[in-house]
Amino acid sequence: xxxxxxxxxxxxxxxxxxxxxxxxxxxxxxxxxxxxxxxxxxxxxxxxxxxxxxxxxxxxxxxxxxxxxxxxxxxxxxxxxxxxxxxxxxxxxxxxxxxxxxxxxxxxxxxxxxxxxxxxxxxxxxxxxxxxxxxxxxxxxxxxxxxxxxxxxxxxxxxxxxxx
Amino acid sequence: xxxxxxxxxxxxxxxxxxxxxxxxxxxxxxxxxxxxxxxxxxxxxxxxxxxxxxxxxxxxxxxxxxxxxxxxxxxxxxxxxxxxxxxxxxxxxxxxxxxxxxxxxxxxxxxxxxxxxxxxxxxxxxxxxxxxxxxxxxxxxxxxxxxxxxxxxxxxxxxxxxxxxxxxxxxxxxxxxxxxxxxxxxxxxxxxxxxxxxxxxxxxxxxxxxxxxxxxxxxxxxxxxxxxxxxxxxxxxxxxxxxxxxxxxxxxxxxxxxxxxxxxxxxxxxxxxxxxxxxxxxxxxxxxxxxxxxxxxxxxxxxxxxxxxxxxxxxxxxxxxxxxxxxxxxxxxxxxxxxxxxxxxxxxxxxxxxxxxxxxxxxxxxxxxxxxxxxxxxxxxxxxxxxxxxxxxxxxxxxxxxxxxxxxxxxxxxxxxxxxxxxxxxxxxxxxxxxxxxxxxxxxxxxxxxxxxxxxxxxxxxxxxxxxxxxxxxxxxxxxxxxxxxxxxxxxxxxxxxxxxxxxxxxxxxxxxxxxxxxxxxxxxxxxxxxxxxxxxxxxxxxxxxxxxxxxxxxxxxxxxxxxxxxxxxxxxxxxxxxxxxxxxxxxxxxxxxxxxxxxxxxxxxxxxxxxxxxxxxxxxxxxxxxxxxxxxxxxxxxxxxxxxxxxxxxxxxxxxxxxxxxxxxxxxxxxxxxxxxxxxxxxxxxxxxxxxxxxx
Numbered sequence: 131x132x133x134x135x136x137x138x139x140x141x142x143x144x145x146x147x148x149x150x151x152x153x154x155x156x157x158x159x160x161x162x163x164x165x166x167x168x169x170x171x172x173x174x175x176x177x178x179x180x181x182x183x184x185x186x187x188x189x190x191x192x193x194x195x196x197x198x199x200x201x202x203x204x205x206x207x208x209x210x211x212x213x214x215x216x217x218x219x220x221x222x223x224x225x226x227x228x229x230x231x232x233x234x235x236x237x238x239x240x241x242x243x244x245x246x247x248x249x250x251x252x253x254x255x256x257x258x259x260x261x262x263x264x265x266x267x268x269x270x271x272x273x274x275x276x277x278x279x280x281x282x283x284x285x286x287x288x289x290x291x292x293x294x
Numbered sequence: 295x296x297x298x299x300x301x302x303x304x305x306x307x308x309x310x311x312x313x314x315x316x317x318x319x320x321x322x323x324x325x326x327x328x329x330x331x332x333x334x335x336x337x338x339x340x341x342x343x344x345x346x347x348x349x350x351x352x353x354x355x356x357x358x359x360x361x362x363x364x365x366x367x368x369x370x371x372x373x374x375x376x377x378x379x380x381x382x383x384x385x386x387x388x389x390x391x392x393x394x395x396x397x398x399x400x401x402x403x404x405x406x407x408x409x410x411x412x413x414x415x416x417x418x419x420x421x422x423x424x425x426x427x428x429x430x431x432x433x434x435x436x437x438x439x440x441x442x443x444x445x446x447x448x449x450x451x452x453x454x455x456x457x458x459x460x461x462x463x464x465x466x467x468x469x470x471x472x473x474x475x476x477x478x479x480x481x482x483x484x485x486x487x488x489x490x491x492x493x494x495x496x497x498x499x500x501x502x503x504x505x506x507x508x509x510x511x512x513x514x515x516x517x518x519x520x521x522x523x524x525x526x527x528x529x530x531x532x533x534x535x536x537x538x539x540x541x542x543x544x545x546x547x548x549x550x551x552x553x554x555x556x557x558x559x560x561x562x563x564x565x566x567x568x569x570x571x572x573x574x575x576x577x578x579x580x581x582x583x584x585x586x587x588x589x590x591x592x593x594x595x596x597x598x599x600x601x602x603x604x605x606x607x608x609x610x611x612x613x614x615x616x617x618x619x620x621x622x623x624x625x626x627x628x629x630x631x632x633x634x635x636x637x638x639x640x641x642x643x644x645x646x647x648x649x650x651x652x653x654x655x656x657x658x659x660x661x662x663x664x665x666x667x668x669x670x671x672x673x674x675x676x677x678x679x680x681x682x683x684x685x686x687x688x689x690x691x692x693x694x695x696x697x698x699x700x701x702x703x704x705x706x707x708x709x710x711x712x713x714x715x716x717x718x719x720x721x722x723x724x725x726x727x728x729x730x731x732x733x734x735x736x737x738x739x740x741x742x743x744x745x746x747x748x749x750x751x752x753x754x755x756x757x758x759x760x761x762x763x764x765x766x767x768x769x770x771x772x773x774x775x776x777x778x779x780x781x782x783x784x785x786x787x788x789x790x791x792x793x794x795x796x797x798x799x800x801x802x803x804x805x806x807x808x809x810x811x812x813x814x815x816x817x818x819x820x821x822x823x824x825x826x827x828x829x830x831x832x833x834x835x836x837x838x839x840x841x842x843x844x845x846x847x848x849x850x851x852x853x854x855x856x857x858x859x860x861x862x863x864x865x866x867x868x869x870x871x872x873x874x875x876x877x878x879x880x881x882x883x884x885x886x887x888x889x890x891x892x893x894x895x896x897x898x899x900x901x902x903x904x905x906x907x908x909x910x911x912x913x914x915x916x917x918x919x920x921x922x923x924x925x926x927x928x929x930x931x932x933x934x935x936x937x938x939x940x941x942x943x944x945x946x947x948x949x950x951x952x953x954x955x956x957x958x959x960x961x962x963x964x965x966x967x968x969x970x971x972x973x974x975x976x977x978x979x980x981x982x983x984x985x986x987x988x989x990x991x
Binding site: 190283 | 961
């Protein structure tokens with residue numbers, strides 16, 4: 131079995147020291163977090179819009195979308211979702227002609243996943259994040275949650291908007 | 295080979311549709327043209343090309359039909375058939391038929407057509423069984439009426455009409471030498487608007503010039519022994535001619551090439567030759583067709599080769615400059631680097647202009663369509679109408695142009711149908727029995743101004759008001775200015791059939807006009823004088839890609855507002871502000887008028903409650919459904935041209951958002967349109983409000 135096709139490669143990234151991955155084929159580029167402009171009337175997980183070489187794209191705060199809370203930092207500041215501590219990068223995802231930015235803590239590596247490494251996600255049925263997680267990649271080092279970017283970034287909604 | 299043929303066919307259809315537009319223009323000009331020889335030659339050539347082309351790509355029905363059409367044109371050319379308005383009607387309808395066939399073929403390449411009836415009609419002209427004067431009227435369609443009627447309905451104004459009009463005619467080119475060539479003079483004139491917005495000073499200074507030019511013209515007239523009336527159409531014809539020639543010289547006629555190639559292939563039946571040819575076939579065509587096949591909805595724009603070459607040159611220069619800058623950035627000579635960057639700035643501006651110019655298309659084909667609409671409407675209603683067209687030599691962005699057709703057709707039909715009185719009515723009011731509709735185009739800054747002026751009966755504000763009350767668009771006690779009342783015809787609820795017959799008709803689908811025009815960021819204004827006519831004025835941005843924007847700051851960040859929408863700005867520190875009036879919040883007194891104030895950040899985020907007064911902020915005034923409304927912002931920053939970027943990528947678009955743009959510091963910013971944000975929020979309140987205020991006073 132050819133292990134080096136683009137399809138079975140994943141990009142690993144971290145959110146609060148948890149490991150996640152998304153299909154490498156949908157990653158267009160990874161950039162340092164640029165200045166973003168806040169946009170009114172948007173859901174909390176919408177970070178703002180950024181200028182990617184003249185193209186305006188929305189940036190999603192995946193941490194908020196997945197409901198990953200910050201560890202208790204200082205007194206009175208527990209569960210503060212807003213202020214990041216680790217360096218942040220934006221992963222620009224392109225799918226079906228739609229580009230969306232995804233704010234994550236760090237991009238760590240690329241994983242070549244063989245089929246025996248893919249496991250079902252050990253999530254309860256009623257877990258809110260269940261629909262975003264496709265499966266688990268068991269690597270030598272640790273478990274990585276593989277996310278469904280279309281679902282996570284609501285690609286379909288924007289594709290329809292693009293077509294309209 | 296299948297693909298190859300498909301490509302040929304679809305290219306042929308695209309070409310044919312373009313050619314047919316030209317043919318229609320020719321037919322329209324034929325009417326009233328004193329010398330039709332050149333025109334007929336052109337029509338014949340186009341018909342012949344079409345015939346050859348359609349036969350070679352295998353559209354037999356089209357070929358047969360165009361063959362008959364060609365015969366008729368030939369007969370007219372040889373003076374065997376007299377060119378009457380009825381013949382022209384037949385020609386026009388044949389043209390329509392071919393256009394129809396082309397569009398059907400575009401969908402389905404294998405479609406077949408039955409043109410028997412039309413061919414019969416054409417043949418009957420050629421063999422003389424049909425003669426203009428005693429044709430049974432039942433056999434004609436409504437467009438073919440008696441010659442005199444149709445001839446007067448043509449859009450060609452005699453030259454005199456230009457000078458009798460109230461507008462000042464000013465020469466642009468002072469070198470016009472008055473050598474008796476009226477056509478040339480006509481090409482040199484533009485019009486200065488005599489409307490309220492017209493610059494008085496400009497008019498004054500130009501008067502003398504006008505006079506000189508008029509003198510030149512009339513002296514030219516005298517020296518010209520030809521007694522034939524000078525037709526403005528002749529200048530247009532010449533323009534069209536040069537236009538075609540230019541195009542032909544820059545782009546080789548694909549149709550001809552295709553026809554040749556196919557003929558060759560079909561006669562020789564040599565497969566090898568075909569393969570060779572298909573490989574070295576005109577690459578431009580190949581590339582175009584292949585994109586066409588990928589996405590059927592992709593549209594085709596004709597661009598002159600010289601423009602593309604220029605663009606290529608500039609881009610080449612840019613690349614060179616880029617490497618120069620790269621090198622200089624490693625050296626220490628700051629000054630040199632700065633000069634290079636300056637150069638690059640200039641160059642990229644040029645490139646932007648050029649690349650935007652690729653989208654610009656002439657309004658002329660649209661005007662031809664409109665001339666046809668007026669002609670058809672007039673003949674159908676048995677009205678004697680003349681359409682004057684001024685300034686149709688303009689270029690407009692394609693997407694704008696596409697949106698202009700429907701509103702203009704609507705307005706023009708309305709003008710002919712309801713604006714102009716019947717011939718008898720006009721006679722009774724001692725008006726010239728021939729109604730005049732004038733369609734004019736001119737530039738005003740970044741905007742295209744289109745005016746449709748008729749000399750009909752005008753709009754009766756009293757009747758409009760009554761109807762609006764009946765339709766519950768306004769309340770009986772609403773105090774509205776006459777202008778506000780007239781503008782009610784654009785209200786969506788105003789347009790119903792019942793209204794049409796009673797309220798001198800104005801208002802049929804007028805809301806469509808407004809919606810369409812506003813969709814492309816334009817504005818509609820109507821003014822009217824009872825008894826002497828109405829004036830519909832459309833203000834349309836020349837391009838959708840770049841707008842003049844006002845950058846404003848709110849407590850929640852910066853936004854850009856299209857400057858064209860802003861009526862004026864008011865420093866709220868200097869006016870009388872009343873807070874919490876009548877449940878609509880803050881208001882201000884401005885020149886005796888009460889204007890409600892809305893905060894921009896509140897409009898954008900309805901759940902947000904901003905504390906503190908609006909005292910030290912600035913208000914932008916807008917018209918929302920004919921009401922003056924103020925939108926307050928923390929600070930006006932500056933105005934600048936912004937390039938509109940679509941909001942597609944991961945940003946949920948909302949009502950009132952025009953798009954986004956990148957400001958000087960590289961940060962993206964939303965472009966919002968306050969009138970659209972306010973839509974539906976302000977009208978009821980302000981109507982009530984204004985009446986209560988007035989009632990109290």
